[in-house]
Amino acid sequence: MTERGSTKRGLTECGLSASGSTRQGLTHDGAAKRGATRLGSTPDGRNPEPFSLYVHIPYCVSKCPYCDFNSHVAARIPEEEYTQALLRELRHYSETEAWASRPVKTVFFGGGTPSTFQGGSIGAVLDQTRNLFGFDEPTEITLEANPGVVDAGRFRDYRSCGVNRISIGAQTFDPELLRFLGRVHSADETRQALSGICEAGFDNFSLDLIYGIPGQTVDGVSRDLAQALVYEPPHLSAYNLTIEEGTPFHARYRQGLLRPLDEEVEIEMAGRIQGTLEDAGLERYEISNYASPGLESRHNLNYWDGGDYLGIGAGAHSYHRRQEDPLGERWQNERLPTGYMRLASGAGHAVTERERPELRQAMAECLFTGLRMIGGVSVLRFERRFGTRPEGAFPDVADWLSGGLLVEDDQRLRFGRQGLLLANELFVRLV
């Protein structure tokens, strides 16, 4: 899930993403909460507003050649040591002013491949979170899993320790395209994993698909969708493959060995995806995301809506903003798992970079993360936070409005049909 200096458009799967922020995981009442204002402080000055927690598990059984997430292949996954570092970080943040006494509304275990960890470790993180912060019920607790790295028993373990939503990286059901993507699982293993999710009693789960894979056809995308819909997923993410710098795919692209699909074909694929999923009752609520009404990802909605999030684990990003401060602050942990564990077990945190965005950058981010949502961004909230309407800061916005790329209704700014197709190109012009 991401637009990070990409050669092509955006794909996100496991892990971090968008705009230098995190893709670290939205709400049963997402649409309603989008318009919500920040809660005030308690009489003793503390902020009781619930926040989102992202937990990064950086280990994978192999590295996919298109992946630029912070994921690592280890001969032995130090699960116990890594879990202890996560618990230590939670303790540290529970004693800081920014997070103390605030309940957690969503938890997202992303990676990497979080399903490399056992239910006991995931349960320990959730117990610590409940004990130190408390949960804002009903809490959405998502864990990303990859087929072939998890069996039905492990899904049951996750469910019994409190996970209530699974996000499964299917990507495609086409064996040849799975091989091309360097995925280590087969389509049958994806089907087994989906059956395991259903048998374990998860009624909320999401399935990730990738489209725009070289060699893929529009009919091939339809076949993937048909196979996915057999399991009646309440949520589905369809990401356009991007070729990210520093990846083996990028090297092959530069050598002329990998040729992206034509943009027209990708646009046709995107249209097929939207039509098929909407016919199946899944509404598009974000550029790449579809859900049954009420089952949007609350965790991701919090990112796109500019809410606070605390990220723990190797390379995790965090963002915190006080009500009266338009800018906020963000920080990032040490990316390498060994370095992360050393820092977290010593100081209690592993922050290596801290940044307060410039005003223009904060305004651009607010706009392009908000515009990712089909419902768009509240002009009133933008104005309240920055003291100007979006077109006051970005004259391009006025042109897009008059050209129909953007539409304003009900005091919300959102992409029109053509604007959605050009979204990534337009986002680049905001920064």
Ligand code: SF4
């Ligand atoms: S499974 Fe593949 S795409 Fe996902 S984080 Fe691991 S290496 Fe990256």
